[in-house]
Amino acid sequence: MFRRHFLFSVVILAGSIFMTPKLSAQGRETTTPADWSQFRGPGGQGVIQSSSKLPTEWDATKNVAWKTALPGAGASSPIVWKDHIYLTAYTGFFVPNETGGSQEDLKRHLLCFDRESGKELWNTAVKAKLPEEERIRDHGFAASTPAADKDHIYCFFGKSGLVAFDHQGKQKWQADCGSGTNGWGSGSSPVLFEKFVIVNASVESESILAFDRMSGKKVWSADGIKEAWNTPVVIQTAEGKPELIVPTHGAILAFSPETGKQLWSCKTDITWYMVPSIVAKDGIVYCLGGRSGVASLAVRSGGRGDVTKTHRLWTSNKGSNVSSPVVHGDKLYWVHDNLGIAYCAELESGNIVYEQRLNRADQSYASAVLANGNLYYLMRDGRTFVVEARPAFSEVSINDLRDGGVFNGSIAVDRDRLLIRSDKFLYCISSAK
Numbered sequence: 001m002f003r004r005h006f007l008f009s010v011v012i013l014a015g016s017i018f019m020t021p022k023l024s025a026q027g028r029e030t031t032t033p034a035d036w037s038q039f040r041g042p043g044g045q046g047v048i049q050s051s052s053k054l055p056t057e058w059d060a061t062k063n064v065a066w067k068t069a070l071p072g073a074g075a076s077s078p079i080v081w082k083d084h085i086y087l088t089a090y091t092g093f094f095v096p097n098e099t100g101g102s103q104e105d106l107k108r109h110l111l112c113f114d115r116e117s118g119k120e121l122w123n124t125a126v127k128a129k130l131p132e133e134e135r136i137r138d139h140g141f142a143a144s145t146p147a148a149d150k151d152h153i154y155c156f157f158g159k160s161g162l163v164a165f166d167h168q169g170k171q172k173w174q175a176d177c178g179s180g181t182n183g184w185g186s187g188s189s190p191v192l193f194e195k196f197v198i199v200n201a202s203v204e205s206e207s208i209l210a211f212d213r214m215s216g217k218k219v220w221s222a223d224g225i226k227e228a229w230n231t232p233v234v235i236q237t238a239e240g241k242p243e244l245i246v247p248t249h250g251a252i253l254a255f256s257p258e259t260g261k262q263l264w265s266c267k268t269d270i271t272w273y274m275v276p277s278i279v280a281k282d283g284i285v286y287c288l289g290g291r292s293g294v295a296s297l298a299v300r301s302g303g304r305g306d307v308t309k310t311h312r313l314w315t316s317n318k319g320s321n322v323s324s325p326v327v328h329g330d331k332l333y334w335v336h337d338n339l340g341i342a343y344c345a346e347l348e349s350g351n352i353v354y355e356q357r358l359n360r361a362d363q364s365y366a367s368a369v370l371a372n373g374n375l376y377y378l379m380r381d382g383r384t385f386v387v388e389a390r391p392a393f394s395e396v397s398i399n400d401l402r403d404g405g406v407f408n409g410s411i412a413v414d415r416d417r418l419l420i421r422s423d424k425f426l427y428c429i430s431s432a433k
Contacts, residue, residue, distance in 0.1 A: 036080045036412045036419075039145035039189035040367055044233045045279050046326045046410070047370045053416040054372050055431035056386045058399045065417060065430040066118035072109055073423040074142035075365070075408035076189075081148040084121070084167065085113040085414070087421060088155055090141040091125075093132075096406065096423050103130050108142055108157045110165055115414065118428055122169040129160045129179075136185035138365075139408060140423075145189040145231075147197065152213065154197045158186035162199050162209075164216060173216030178205025187229040187275065193242070193257045200246060202228040208246060210260060220260035224253070227273035230324075235280040237302035245301075247274040247287050252299055264303040266312050269294040276324040277367070279332070281347065286332055288319040295319025298350065314350040318343055324367035326375065328389045335364050335377040335385075342377065344391055356393040358385050366410040382407045382422060401427060 040046040055063045072089030073096050079086050092105030106128040112121045132141070144156040152164040152172060162175045178201050188200035196210040202225040210219045227249035234244050234257050244257040247268070254263045268274075270290040278287045285299045296319035300311040325334035331353065332345045340361030344353040358377070366378040370389055374396060377385040382402040388394040401407070405422035412419040418429040 035082070035148075036414060037149070038079060038147040038192065039077060039231050040277065040324065040410065041369075041413060044191065044231060044277060046324060046367050047328070048413050050371045050413050050416060052372060053431055054374075054413070055418060055429050056374060057397045057431075058401070058429045060401060060403070063429055063431050065428040065432075067428075068113060068118040068120065068426045070421070070424060070426055071111070071120075071123060072142070073140050073405075074421070075139040075187075076142055076421075077145040077409040078412045078419040078421055078426060079146055079148055080115065080412065080414045080419070081153070081167070083115050085115055085419060085426070086146050086148060086153050087111045087113070087426060088142040088144065088146060094135050094140065096140070097404075103128065103132050106130075106132060106141060108155070108160060110146065110153060110155050110163075110169065112167075112169060113426065118426065124165060124169040124171065126155075126157060126160060126163055126171070126174075128157075132159065133181045133183055133185070135183070137183050139185045139187065141185065143185055143187045143408070145409070147190040147192050149192060149213065154190040154192070154213075156186065156188065156190050156199050159204055162190065162197065162211060162216070164197075164213075175209075175211050175216045175218065177201040177209055178203075178207070180204045180206075184229065187231075189231040191232050191234065191244075193234050193244070196257065198232060198244065198257065200225060200228055200230065200232050202226060202248070208232065208244070208255065208260065210257070222255055222260040222262060224248070229273060229275045230277045233278050233280065235285065235301060236283070238283045239302065241302070243301055245278050245280070245285055247276075247278060247289060249273055252278070252285065252287055252297075254301065264305060264307045264311070266297075266299045266306070267308040268297055269315055270297075272321065275322045276320060279325055279327050281327045284313065284347070286325065286327065286347065288323075288325055288334060289321065290319055291321045293317065295321075296345075296350065298347070316345065316350040316352075318345065318352055318355070322365045326368045326370040328370055331391055333370070333375055333389060334368055335361075337364050340364070342375075342385070342387060342393065344393070353391045354393045358395075359398065361385065365408045369411045369413065371413050376411050376418070378407055378411050378420065380407055384411070384420070
């Protein structure tokens with residue numbers, strides 16, 4: 001089921017698995033571990049040490065702190081910054097279960113909610129640059145999760161560009177990312193690094209783009225980003241050097257996040273487009289992707305040029321085409337997007353420890369979340385499977401929020417609460433009395 005690629009030497013790698021929250025070289029506050037302020041939370045890894053009160057059981061009434069109707073649909077995930085929750089949505093055209101509308105009516109929205117009550121505080125709309133696709137399969141026109149810092153909330157709206165808003169909802173700048181469109185839409189979310197906001201504009205311009213956070217001015221760009229719907233991740237090598245990792249069709253690419261210079265590439269042997277985001281530990285990158293054949297691999301970071309023969313550690317036929325994994329201890333965990341199977345694999349070898357079919361599981365486009373020793377797997381029908389994060393499958397609970405909408409966004413962790421969105425509602429799940 002896998003192929004092992006032995007290295008000529010054993011390298012002991014140190015350093016954190018991702019760029020840890022801190023003040024940038026320019027002194028700008030970025031985030032704190034308590035803030036789930038970007039796609040997949042701190043470092044984009046889907047992992048957080050949260051309160052022991054984080055709920056593991058809920059339904060439509062049990063442990064629902066609040067439920068807020070959304071003014072539009074979307075597949076993006078909620079984020080948290082201080083007392084606010086931010087979420088994107090779209091209205092006016094090709095909205096599920098709505099008739100009428102036209103491209104001229106299409107708008108993307110940044111929504112702001114009060115953390116405690118769920119009350120909508122403001123709603124800022126951005127009109128679409130046309131023409132757009134006649135339809136976006138499965139995901140709609142608001143699939144990218146915002147990212148926030150103390151100055152702005154950054155939203156990627158595909159052909160309509162990267163837009164920065166202040167925390168009162170006023171648009172501060174808008175940057176062009178290209179004019180390309182695709183029937184699957186855009187799915188990559190903004191990434192913050194030092195003074196930059198970085199966007200994977202594979203659909204729009206087959207490029208990675210970095211903009212100045214304050215002005216929106218383009219700082220650098222890198223080409224050759226083909227068939228990549230994933231959100232890039234900044235990791236650290238064993239030497240403490242940052243690398244921006246982007247899986248593309250046929251290869252994982254690494255760039256300098258400061259300059260956009262390509263550092264290395266590694267062939268994946270995956271023949272499909274790449275949707276899942278990577279995870280990393282101790283300088284090793286773990287990547288899922290594809291529907292058949294090779295579907296996952298591990299690569300040691302820090303190389304130069306084509307590192308396929310020297311740094312690719314293993315490949316495996318087990319993976320996922322959409323949902324992203326998490327790392328816990330010496331294991332990799334994920335759920336297959338279409339088969340309803342939960343996997344646990346060894347980081348060192350790619351060997352499968354278990355593959356367990358979940359009970360009548362629906363499709364899953366949401367990425368895995370790991371908190372307090374539990375894995376949270378959200379299905380598109382609104383059910384969440386909670387599974388213990390250990391190398392023997394143990395189901396904790398199955399939780400049902402089915403409301404007639406579609407749940408494509410990933411779960412966000414807000415301290416001792418969970419935030420879950422469907423096309424219709426934003427839910428706050430809490431076990432606190």
